[in-house]
Each structure stands twice: as C-alpha cells, then as structure tokens.
Amino acid sequence: MKTGIAITAVFVLLSTGVASAAAEGTADFPQQFIKAQEAYDAGNLTGSLSIYGSMISNGCHNVEVYYNLANACFKNGDLPEAVLNYRRAWYQQPRDPDINANLRFALNAAGAVPPVTNLFERASAVRSMKEWIEAAIAAYLIGILSVILALLIRPAKSVLLKTSLIPGAAMLISLGCLWPWMQLETYPEFVVVRSGATALFGPVEGSTAHYKIPPGAIVRQRDIDSKGWMEIEYDGKTGWIKRDLISRVSP
Amino acid sequence: MKFEIRNLKFLTPIIGSLFLAASAFAADVQLKMEPQLISLMDRAVLKIEFIDTNGDAPAIPDIDGLDIRYQGKSSQTQMINWKTTSKVIHSYIVTPAKTGDFTIGPIECKYKGGKKELTAQLRVIKPDGDKEAQTISDMLFSRIRTDKEKPFVHEPFTLFLSIYAKEGLQLAGNISFRGGIPETGIDGEPEWKMTGQSREVINGTIYNVHRLQGRVETLTAGTFSFSPSIQVNVVVPREKRRSHGFDDAFFGDFFGRQETRPVVLSCNTQEVDVQPIPLERRPPSYTGGIGKFEFEVEVSPTEVKAGEPVTVKMRISGEGNLAQITAPSIQENPDIKLYEVRSVPSESNREIRFEQVVIPRSDNVKEIPAISFSYFNALTADYRTITKGPFPVTVTAAESQGAQVIAVIPTDAENKTKILGRDIVYLKSMPKRWITANGTAWYFSKRFLALLVLPILLLAVVFMATLKRDALEVDVARARRHKAPKAARKNIQQVEHAIRKKDEPAFYEALWKTLTEYFGNRLNLAAGEVSLSAVLSRLPGETKQEAETLTMLFDRIEQMRYGVGEPADHSKQEMKEMLAQTTRILKRCERMKL
Incomplete structure (x- = not known):
C-alpha cells in the first residue's frame, strides 16, 4: 500500500514538473504562429521564415512549425532547407499525408530520390519513435500487471499468464520497430545543403568521383573520417563527401 | 652452461627491443611515377609507398594540364632473407590534358615517426599519328545548343549535343553524363537520345560527329546553365604501353591488343534564360498549360433522371507541358452536384484526359455549363482560351420522392485515377498544445528510466510473497x-x-x-x-x-x-x-x- 502511494506520488511529481516546464516560454508561440502565417499569406516569406525560425530556436518543437517553416523555405526557393524541415516534421508524424506529399514534392523538385528503405524500415515508419516507445512502455506495464494479477489471483492464474503473452509480444514488436529509429542516432540522416556535391570513392581530395548528389537530397551517414569527410549512402550507393556540404536532420 | 642460458633469457627482450627499434628506423615513404614518359592519349600511375609504416593518402595539389584522381589503397608484405618488409601503397591515376613537362608536388607525406616532402616528374608528349595535337580537347570535344534560348517556365525545350571526335579516333562503349546539368528547378533529368552521326570539317580537320538531343522542362524561372560533362571511352593501341596489372580497370585487359581510356570532354556553356509566365491578363480558367493545345469535351448521357450521374469527359491534346496541366473546372451551380475531377490514363503521350461526374439535382437543369480551358501560348506569348458548351441535357423528375442513394460505380478508368500534385499542400493550422524541446526527451530521462525498474521490483516482491504463501500452505x-x-x-x-x-x-x-x-x-x-x-x-x-x-x-x-x-x-x-x-x-x- 505504502509502495503504491510512493509510486503515485513520484508520478504526480514528475508529471507536474514536466507540465510546468512545458508551460514556460510557450506564451508567445500562438501570436508568433499567427504572425508567421499572415506573413506567408502576404508573400513576405523572409518574415515568415524568420518568425518560424525564431520559434524553433526558442525551443518550440511542434510538427506544425517545422512543416510550415519547410513550406516557407520551399516557396522561398530554398529546397534543401525545405527538405530538412519536412524530414524533421516527418520524424514526429511519419503518417501525416501533408508532410509526406510535400516531402515527396520537394524531393522531386530538387531532383533527389527518396531515401531507400527496406520492408522492415517501412514497417517501422508506420509509427514515430515516440509512439513506438509509448507502445513498448504501455505493453511493458500491462504485461507486468498481468503477471502480478496472475500471481495474486489463483483461479485466474492460467488465463492471466496467457493474456500476459499478448503485451509481451506487443512489447517485442514495439522494440523491434524502434530499432530502425534508434539507428538514426548511430547513422543519422543528412540533407545536402550545397550544390556541386559529388560523392567520391575515397576520403581524399582528388579521389575518383562516384556520383553527383543534388542539393536537397537526403543521405544517410555510414562512416566518418577525422579529416572532415563522411561516408554516406544515397540511392543505394555509398561514397565520401565533405561534411560542410550537408546538414544533419535529427537534432 | 646453465649460467649462459640463463643470461640469454635476460638478453631476449633487449635483443627484441633492438630489432623493433631497427625496424622503426627503417620506416620510409617514397613517391613513384610509373611511367615517367607518356603520350597525350596515355595515363600514368602515381604511387605513394609507406615502407614499414603507415600513413593516410595525402592531398595532391592541382596541376594545370593534369587530372589526378585517387584510385585506392593496397598493401604488400615481402620476406627476403628472413627480413620482412611491408608497404602501404596509395595509388593515383594521372591523366594528361596537354603536353609538356610537369612537376607533381611537393607533397607532404606524414607517417609514424616523421614527415617527408616528395616530388615526381612526368613528361607528356604528342600522341603517335597526330603531331599537331597539343591538348586532348583538340581531338575530342563536345558542343551544346538549344532551340529556345528564352523559353517560359514549364515550356519544354530541346538541347542538342554534338560530340566531335577527330578522324581516326575510335570511340567505344556508352557515352556517360557526369554532371553539368542544373540539379534544381528542372523536372527530371533530360533523357538523351542519339539522333545521328555525320562528318564535319573544322579548320581543315575532319571530325566524326555524334549527335544527341534531350527535352528539358523547368519548374522555375531564372537562368539555367548547361555545360554537360561527358565521358567517352577512346580506343588506344596498347603495344607501346606497359601494363599495370591483369585486372587494371583503367588500362584494359592484359591480353587485348587495344584498350579503352575514359576521357571527359570539354564543352561550351549554353545559358537558357527561362521567363516566368506573365501574371497580367491571366484568365481565371488558366490551369497551368504552356504550349499549343486543343480542347474537346464530351457529355454523356444527355437524358437522365434527377439524381442520376452525367459524365463529362475532357481531352486536352497538343504540344507543351501536358503533365503540368490541371483539369478545367465546371462553374458551380446549386442545381448541379459536382464530384471530384479525375485524371484518366491516356494511350497517347500527346494528350491528357479528365473525367468529372455531375449530378443534376432537379429537372430544372437544362444544360451542363460551358467549360473553358486557358493556356499560355509560348509562341505568341499570350493567353488563349477555348470554351466548349454549354451542353444541353434532358433531366426528368425522379420517380420516387423518397430518399435516394446516388452511387457512382467506379469504372476501370476511375480505378486507375492518379493523384494530381502540382504544388505543396498549404500550411498547417495552429496546434492545440505547444511542445517544447527541453533537452532530453522524457522517455530518455534518468528519472523515468529509474522508474521503469519499479514495476519489475514490485513483481519480484509479489513473486516472493506468493512463493512464501505457497510454501507455508x-x-x-x-x-x-x-x-x-x-x-x-x-x-x-x-x-x-x-x-x-x-x-x-x-x-x-x-x-x-x-x-x-x-x-x-x-x-x-x-x-x-x-x-x-x-x-x-x-x-x-x-x-x-x-x-x-x-x-x-x-x-x-x-x-x-x-x-x-x-x-x-x-x-x-x-x-x-x-x-x-x-x-x-x-x-x-x-x-x-x-
């Protein structure tokens, strides 16, 4: 009983802490958002970009802001920045049809191919990383609760133990689908932000050119070199490019 | 004797250390050019050898007239008279673009224990059988031109590319494009098609000319520069050249009498000044067409009951940016219900088709309104509007006044409907809740991760308690x-x-x-x-x-x-x-x- 009260107290403390922290500094966001939208509608793309950019630098992490910023970048002719922010928005809501449509459109306009993914990665992209984590945690808690109830309620032990297999399987699936997202930490995605990017066969100036990468293309890091080179994968091919030509998608 | 052996045991590490020290002193780096004399049509290999040591491939300074590209790293180990020598070799392919004497370097080579500055020499002479050629571009080059220097946005134009090869030079394999085409603002890369071959005389020299052409369509206005970097393979006799190995991809096979050498051609720059479509006098019925088009509309059936569907079929054909044209719209009318317009596949790539289902709500409807299609005529630089209709229809009152379910049965054509994406989707509305990124996400915070252990601990406690309970029973x-x-x-x-x-x-x-x-x-x-x-x-x-x-x-x-x-x-x-x-x-x- 005491343990239960303690756990509840800790959860309440944590949730109130998070809520109060979230409330700080968000007061101006609605007004800024409206101003940015008005500037966009009036064709003042520079103003719109500036306001959305300021919101993000002030800690705003809403997918709507990333998406709208990407739209403003696209209309302003900055395709790499547009792709970068669409992709950031996509990380949070991979199923959003608007984000997917605009990302495809921007990639197409940039002459870039979408990132190559396998079946497992496509299955993982059905939910965002946060959603998979939440699903895994929920499955974990439900599974533990089922086992505890099975131990305590003898007549229902067998049924409850069998039932706990469902959240167990759900947790394993969630963790499995979380894996490609976690891999983005180890092998992050980058967007080519400058023109003239050419992937070379080796991490040396003057190495044989392998293939050209258009600005706005999404590439995946494979390896890094201490001299400012990065091995990347684009359209199923690997090559080395200078790190100052690309910008990281994930924060 | 025992004493001596014991002494030797002590000496072993010292002797080993001396050997190691000796091997450390043997570390060296060498620069080799193989061969040092080549013809303009030939290539050389520059090797940086790290002997008994290791080092990264150094950057080679740019040298006018030489193209030096890193080929890769290899390693060798030799044992001669029980002495082991290891080498790490970085190879570079050196391709001359003109004749002359070249000094490569000084190249700073860093290795464990020191660094060295090295230089190499290369002499490039005129090729056999062509004593006039001073540079590769005298023998092989390309030229590009366009049929429209000032097209409008989305107006397709053609690029004509000619590859000139001096008579006697033989080209082999495919022609590959290595850039030089704008990467943004173009609707896909141009698809180059070989259109023919001819001979031309330029300044008294005969050239074989390979002609290609590709269609380009821009997505934005502005100046686009086309200077394609084209690589061709030239067949070179190999009798007077030494081999660089059986599997040398650059120098051909060992047993062949000829070999091919890839050459990147020089090319002029063709600027194309793409004009925006004028906003003045743009008709409301303009749907993005640029070119010259015909517009046809067909309505069927023309005799229906109120609530029954009538299909309006639209066909746009002609020359221009058909892929960018969206469907003409039918004027809204309270007596007519309009369904979403669909793009229907067409057998010809010179036309696009649309279908729209309209439903007369009452027998007051006497006609389907006229439909206008406007496009921008790139030749005359003005907007043209084609109007079809109105289309008379006979609508009779529905027999039953009760509720009526109107369903449009999808046809094969409708099932193949394409999603029309001409522009980005509009901005998103304001979120209900603001999310701030405060460093680590809550699910990765140490406090939360520590909390995750609690359920396991609780389970352990319950498990122990139930075990005890069962045991006592x-x-x-x-x-x-x-x-x-x-x-x-x-x-x-x-x-x-x-x-x-x-x-x-x-x-x-x-x-x-x-x-x-x-x-x-x-x-x-x-x-x-x-x-x-x-x-x-x-x-x-x-x-x-x-x-x-x-x-x-x-x-x-x-x-x-x-x-x-x-x-x-x-x-x-x-x-x-x-x-x-x-x-x-x-x-x-x-x-x-x-």
Missing part, C-alpha cells in the same frame, strides 16, 4: 514456526492485562498459554504434547541457563495453576519480573535453532 511446521512469535506477542498482551488487574489466576493462565502456544507452534507439537521435558529435549546442549530458567518458569506456573505449592500473594512487581523472564527466554529461544 504446504509446510505446516514452517507455518507454525512462522506463527509462533506472533501468537506469543498476543498472549503477552493478555498477561500484561492480568498484571494491570492484579488477577493472579488469570496471570498464570495467560503466562502458561504464552509458553505452551509458543513452544507448540515453534516445535510443531499438539496442544497436549507441550511439556517441560518436551521443550528441554529440543534445546541445544550448551543452553544450560535457558534450561534452568524454563524449568523454573514451568514449575512455578504449574504450582500456581494447580495449587500444588504454597498459596502466595504475589505483588505486581513480582508478576512483572516473571513476565520479563518469560519474554527474555522466548526472545532467546527465537534466536536459537530448536
């Missing part, structure tokens, strides 16, 4: 042992109550109950089996003092309970002392293994 002796101190504490409370009331019989009764219940539970004895002898028989041998105390307590209680001894009037203090003795002995017994 099966093992009676253990259950009674577990129950003994609790029962004793309860009985001691009754003893204390009797003391407070100074009720001597109740005191001894409660004290007796305390001892018998405790030992009954503790030793798993039935109520009648608990006796002093039974308890003493289970006490360990070294507990003489405890045995004496117990004997005294049992005797005294029995005397007082059954009146065997002399009647006594015990004070509260005496009773308390007896209780204290009982408590002490029970505590001691609790710590003993009985």
Whole structure:
C-alpha cells in the first residue's frame, strides 16, 4: 500500500514538473504562429521564415512549425532547407499525408530520390519513435500487471499468464520497430545543403568521383573520417563527401 | 652452461627491443611515377609507398594540364632473407590534358615517426599519328545548343549535343553524363537520345560527329546553365604501353591488343534564360498549360433522371507541358452536384484526359455549363482560351420522392485515377498544445528510466510473497514456526492485562498459554504434547541457563495453576519480573535453532 502511494506520488511529481516546464516560454508561440502565417499569406516569406525560425530556436518543437517553416523555405526557393524541415516534421508524424506529399514534392523538385528503405524500415515508419516507445512502455506495464494479477489471483492464474503473452509480444514488436529509429542516432540522416556535391570513392581530395548528389537530397551517414569527410549512402550507393556540404536532420 | 642460458633469457627482450627499434628506423615513404614518359592519349600511375609504416593518402595539389584522381589503397608484405618488409601503397591515376613537362608536388607525406616532402616528374608528349595535337580537347570535344534560348517556365525545350571526335579516333562503349546539368528547378533529368552521326570539317580537320538531343522542362524561372560533362571511352593501341596489372580497370585487359581510356570532354556553356509566365491578363480558367493545345469535351448521357450521374469527359491534346496541366473546372451551380475531377490514363503521350461526374439535382437543369480551358501560348506569348458548351441535357423528375442513394460505380478508368500534385499542400493550422524541446526527451530521462525498474521490483516482491504463501500452505511446521512469535506477542498482551488487574489466576493462565502456544507452534507439537521435558529435549546442549530458567518458569506456573505449592500473594512487581523472564527466554529461544 505504502509502495503504491510512493509510486503515485513520484508520478504526480514528475508529471507536474514536466507540465510546468512545458508551460514556460510557450506564451508567445500562438501570436508568433499567427504572425508567421499572415506573413506567408502576404508573400513576405523572409518574415515568415524568420518568425518560424525564431520559434524553433526558442525551443518550440511542434510538427506544425517545422512543416510550415519547410513550406516557407520551399516557396522561398530554398529546397534543401525545405527538405530538412519536412524530414524533421516527418520524424514526429511519419503518417501525416501533408508532410509526406510535400516531402515527396520537394524531393522531386530538387531532383533527389527518396531515401531507400527496406520492408522492415517501412514497417517501422508506420509509427514515430515516440509512439513506438509509448507502445513498448504501455505493453511493458500491462504485461507486468498481468503477471502480478496472475500471481495474486489463483483461479485466474492460467488465463492471466496467457493474456500476459499478448503485451509481451506487443512489447517485442514495439522494440523491434524502434530499432530502425534508434539507428538514426548511430547513422543519422543528412540533407545536402550545397550544390556541386559529388560523392567520391575515397576520403581524399582528388579521389575518383562516384556520383553527383543534388542539393536537397537526403543521405544517410555510414562512416566518418577525422579529416572532415563522411561516408554516406544515397540511392543505394555509398561514397565520401565533405561534411560542410550537408546538414544533419535529427537534432 | 646453465649460467649462459640463463643470461640469454635476460638478453631476449633487449635483443627484441633492438630489432623493433631497427625496424622503426627503417620506416620510409617514397613517391613513384610509373611511367615517367607518356603520350597525350596515355595515363600514368602515381604511387605513394609507406615502407614499414603507415600513413593516410595525402592531398595532391592541382596541376594545370593534369587530372589526378585517387584510385585506392593496397598493401604488400615481402620476406627476403628472413627480413620482412611491408608497404602501404596509395595509388593515383594521372591523366594528361596537354603536353609538356610537369612537376607533381611537393607533397607532404606524414607517417609514424616523421614527415617527408616528395616530388615526381612526368613528361607528356604528342600522341603517335597526330603531331599537331597539343591538348586532348583538340581531338575530342563536345558542343551544346538549344532551340529556345528564352523559353517560359514549364515550356519544354530541346538541347542538342554534338560530340566531335577527330578522324581516326575510335570511340567505344556508352557515352556517360557526369554532371553539368542544373540539379534544381528542372523536372527530371533530360533523357538523351542519339539522333545521328555525320562528318564535319573544322579548320581543315575532319571530325566524326555524334549527335544527341534531350527535352528539358523547368519548374522555375531564372537562368539555367548547361555545360554537360561527358565521358567517352577512346580506343588506344596498347603495344607501346606497359601494363599495370591483369585486372587494371583503367588500362584494359592484359591480353587485348587495344584498350579503352575514359576521357571527359570539354564543352561550351549554353545559358537558357527561362521567363516566368506573365501574371497580367491571366484568365481565371488558366490551369497551368504552356504550349499549343486543343480542347474537346464530351457529355454523356444527355437524358437522365434527377439524381442520376452525367459524365463529362475532357481531352486536352497538343504540344507543351501536358503533365503540368490541371483539369478545367465546371462553374458551380446549386442545381448541379459536382464530384471530384479525375485524371484518366491516356494511350497517347500527346494528350491528357479528365473525367468529372455531375449530378443534376432537379429537372430544372437544362444544360451542363460551358467549360473553358486557358493556356499560355509560348509562341505568341499570350493567353488563349477555348470554351466548349454549354451542353444541353434532358433531366426528368425522379420517380420516387423518397430518399435516394446516388452511387457512382467506379469504372476501370476511375480505378486507375492518379493523384494530381502540382504544388505543396498549404500550411498547417495552429496546434492545440505547444511542445517544447527541453533537452532530453522524457522517455530518455534518468528519472523515468529509474522508474521503469519499479514495476519489475514490485513483481519480484509479489513473486516472493506468493512463493512464501505457497510454501507455508504446504509446510505446516514452517507455518507454525512462522506463527509462533506472533501468537506469543498476543498472549503477552493478555498477561500484561492480568498484571494491570492484579488477577493472579488469570496471570498464570495467560503466562502458561504464552509458553505452551509458543513452544507448540515453534516445535510443531499438539496442544497436549507441550511439556517441560518436551521443550528441554529440543534445546541445544550448551543452553544450560535457558534450561534452568524454563524449568523454573514451568514449575512455578504449574504450582500456581494447580495449587500444588504454597498459596502466595504475589505483588505486581513480582508478576512483572516473571513476565520479563518469560519474554527474555522466548526472545532467546527465537534466536536459537530448536
């Protein structure tokens, strides 16, 4: 009983802490958002970009802001920045049809191919990383609760133990689908932000050119070199490019 | 002798260290050019060899007239007279673009233990059979031009590319494009098609000309520069060249008499100034078409009942950016319900088709409104509008006035509907909740991760408790042992109550109950089996003092309970002392293994 009260107290403390922290500094966001939208509608793309950019630098992490910023970048002719922010928005809501449509459109306009993914990665992209984590945690808690109830309620032990297999399987699936997202930490995605990017066969100036990468293309890091080179994968091919030509998608 | 061997054992590490030191001193780096004399059509290999050491491939400075590209790294190990030599070799392919003497370097090569600046020499001479050529571009080059230097956005234009190869030069394999085409603002890369071959005389020299052309369409206005970097493979006789290995991809195969050498051609730059579509006098019915088009509309059936669908089929054909044209719209009318327009596949790539279902709501509808299609004529630089209709239809009143379900049965064509994406989707509306990124996400915070352990701990506690519960249910002796101190504490409370009331019989009764219940539970004895002898028989041998105390307590209680001894009037203090003795002995017994 005491343990239960303690756990509840800790959860309440944590949730109130998070809520109060979230409330700080968000007061101006609605007004800024409206101003940015008005500037966009009036064709003042520079103003719109500036306001959305300021919101993000002030800690705003809403997918709507990333998406709208990407739209403003696209209309302003900055395709790499547009792709970068669409992709950031996509990380949070991979199923959003608007984000997917605009990302495809921007990639197409940039002459870039979408990132190559396998079946497992496509299955993982059905939910965002946060959603998979939440699903895994929920499955974990439900599974533990089922086992505890099975131990305590003898007549229902067998049924409850069998039932706990469902959240167990759900947790394993969630963790499995979380894996490609976690891999983005180890092998992050980058967007080519400058023109003239050419992937070379080796991490040396003057190495044989392998293939050209258009600005706005999404590439995946494979390896890094201490001299400012990065091995990347684009359209199923690997090559080395200078790190100052690309910008990281994930924060 | 034994002494000498022992000494050698001590010497072994020293000798080993000396060998290591000697090998460290042998580290070196060398620069080699193979061969040092080549013709303009030939290539050389520059090698940087790290001997008995390792080092990264150094950057080679740019040299006018030479194209130096890193080929890769290899390593070699040789053992001659028990001496091992290892090499790490970085190779570069050197391709000349003009004749002359070249100095490559100084190149700074860093390796473990030092660095060295090295240079290499290369002489490039004119090729055999062409004593006039000073540069590759004299023999092989390309030219690009366009049919429209000032097209409009989305107006397709053609690029004409000609590859000139001096007579006698033989090209092999495919022509590959290595850039030089704008990467953004173009709707896909141009698809180059070979259109023919001819011969031309330029400044008295005969050239074989390969002609290609590709269609380009821009997505934005502005100046686009086209200067394609084209790579062709030139067939070169190999008799006078040394081989660089059996598998050398750059120098052809060992057994062939000829080999191919890739050459990147020089090309002029074709600027194309793409004009935006004028906003002035743009008709409302303009749907993105640029070129010259025809517009046809067909309506069927023309005799329907109110609530029945009528299909409007639209066909746009001609020259221009058909892929960018969206469907013309039908003017909205309260008497007509308009369904979403669909793009229908067409067999010809010179036309696009749309279909729209309209439903007359009442018999007041006499016609389907006229449909206008406007496009921008790139030749005359003005907008043109083609209007078709109105289309008379006969609508009769629906037979039943009740509820009517109107369903459009999808046809094969409708099933193949394409999603029309001409522009980005509009901005998103304001979020209901603002999310701030405060460093680490909550699910990765240390506090939350620590909390995740709690359910597991809770499960462990419950598991242990249930194990204990199950064990006690099966093992009676253990259950009674577990129950003994609790029962004793309860009985001691009754003893204390009797003391407070100074009720001597109740005191001894409660004290007796305390001892018998405790030992009954503790030793798993039935109520009648608990006796002093039974308890003493289970006490360990070294507990003489405890045995004496117990004997005294049992005797005294029995005397007082059954009146065997002399009647006594015990004070509260005496009773308390007896209780204290009982408590002490029970505590001691609790710590003993009985």
